[in-house]
Amino acid sequence: MDASFVPKSxxxxxxxxQFWNGSQSRSEQGLELSSLAVMSWAGRHIFPVSVVQTQPRLDRADRLKQYRDQLQSLLAQRHSWLVRHLKAVVADGQYARVMFMNVVDGEGYAFVTKIQNNA
Structure with missing residues (x-):
């Protein structure tokens, strides 16, 4: 799970x-796409399964709720398929928040991320 920035004037x-542009290390005007993909360790492939445009809001917490809702929606839609194949959720450090950990843990999956140094 990760978000991608697309510059747009x-x-x-x-x-x-205003969204974070990681390649420039600053917030810029543009669009953001939140994407979820399934990784195959054996075949070393990645299969995108959900891409949602993030809606701009005033506070960061609302964006995190949008990301959480996307994850919950995917887990609900494909639960029978995921039970057989999904072992862990891997996400960027910005997702290392209690609301994500609770969703992933509630479904019985491991949550792999890099904890930010201010967490």
């Missing part, structure tokens, strides 16, 4: 807002 595109 203008005001007509729905969802344009």
């Amino acid at each position: 203008g005001t007509k595109t729905d969802g344009v807002g």
Whole structure:
């Protein structure tokens, strides 16, 4: 699970807002896409299964709720398929929050992430 930044100027595109651009190490105007993928360790493949545009909001907590809702939706939609194949959820350090850990732990999966130094 990770988010991707797409630079975008203008005001007509729905969802344009200030998002973190990791390649520039700063917040910039553009779009953000939150993506979930399934990794195959044996075949070393990644299969994208959910991509959702993040809606700009005033506070970071609301964006984290959007990411959490996307994860919960995927787990609910594909639960029977995931039970056989999913072993852990791997996510960027920004997802290392109690709300994510509770969702993943509640479903019985391991949560692999890098804890931020201010956590």
